[in-house]
Amino acid sequence: MIGSLFPEAQPLAGFAGGLMIGLAAAIMLLGLGRIAGVSGLAARAIGLSDGGPPRLVALAFIAGLPLGALLVAFVQGGVAAQFPSLPVIVIAGLLVGYGTRLGSGCTSGHGVCGLSRLSRRSLVATALFMGSGFATIAGLRAGGLI
Amino acid sequence: MRALIALAAGALFGAGLALSGMADPARVRAFLDLFGAWDPTLAFVMGGAILPMALAWRIRPRMDRPLADEAFVLPETRTLDGRLAIGAILFGAGWGLGGLCPGPAIASLVLYPLSVAPFLLAMGAGFALHRFTIR
Numbered sequence: 001m002i003g004s005l006f007p008e009a010q011p012l013a014g015f016a017g018g019l020m021i022g023l024a025a026a027i028m029l030l031g032l033g034r035i036a037g038v039s040g041l042a043a044r045a046i047g048l049s050d051g052g053p054p055r056l057v058a059l060a061f062i063a064g065l066p067l068g069a070l071l072v073a074f075v076q077g078g079v080a081a082q083f084p085s086l087p088v089i090v091i092a093g094l095l096v097g098y099g100t101r102l103g104s105g106c107t108s109g110h111g112v113c114g115l116s117r118l119s120r121r122s123l124v125a126t127a128l129f130m131g132s133g134f135a136t137i138a139g140l141r142a143g144g145l146i
Numbered sequence: 147m148r149a150l151i152a153l154a155a156g157a158l159f160g161a162g163l164a165l166s167g168m169a170d171p172a173r174v175r176a177f178l179d180l181f182g183a184w185d186p187t188l189a190f191v192m193g194g195a196i197l198p199m200a201l202a203w204r205i206r207p208r209m210d211r212p213l214a215d216e217a218f219v220l221p222e223t224r225t226l227d228g229r230l231a232i233g234a235i236l237f238g239a240g241w242g243l244g245g246l247c248p249g250p251a252i253a254s255l256v257l258y259p260l261s262v263a264p265f266l267l268a269m270g271a272g273f274a275l276h277r278f279t280i281r
Contacts, residue, residue, distance in 0.1 A: 097272020
């Protein structure tokens with residue numbers, strides 16, 4: 001039914017991939033006692049955060065991300081992706097970098113780990129970054145940019 | 147040992163991102179595009195990810211310490227403040243513009259190095275800007 005309503009949607013692959021993401025976060029929580037928040041771990045890995053696990057642990061998690069994506073690419077013969085233009089990508093990166101540090105988290109820390117913990121801060125953050133994302137795309141559309 | 151566990155968790159996380167389609171900025175932007183050809187896939191990813199984590203949060207209070215570490219070190223801040231709100235809004239704007247958040251961007255580094263490297267450099271600059279301006 002979802003397929004006929006939204007031909008581009010991949011609900012099954014999405015849900016399966018989501019389970020893997022959640023399982024990975026559960027391993028970090030129950031195995032190492034930490035939140036699998038990618039922005040915080042990335043900042044920690046490159047020495048731009050004092051919080052979080054030991055740097056080696058943060059680095060190892062961050063290094064695992066491209067490794068896992070590579071494995072999937074081998075198994076299914078590539079991973080599709082379309083990127084926006086270079087100037088857009090640079091502005092986006094700056095906003096994502098600064099915003100996630102100021103707001104103490106991104107889609108993984110607030111969205112996955114925080115929402116599942118029923119954290120009020122994560123609930124507010126997720127509502128705001130989702131709302132801001134919707135508004136940004138709506139703004140681009142209204143401005144005739146997409 | 148701890149680094150190996152983190153590496154395995156990171157790889158599983160990255161594989162999940164790639165399998166779910168979330169490593170494709172176009173698909174993420176399509177989720178955020180309510181007035182275009184809306185693609186709900188991201189909602190299924192979120193649902194799938196929250197399920198095991200909700201279970202993990204139920205198990206956690208029954209454990210004195212993590213399986214492979216000395217103590218749980220978890221965020222305990224409860225207060226809502228301007229930084230949280232402004233940070234989330236700025237992040238959301240960048241997420242909508244680029245269709246990338248930190249996880250998928252890093253996960254794509256080997257598959258699409260030329261497309262993702264400028265994003266990651268800018269993201270690092272954003273981290274640094276925050277680090278050296280906010281006390």
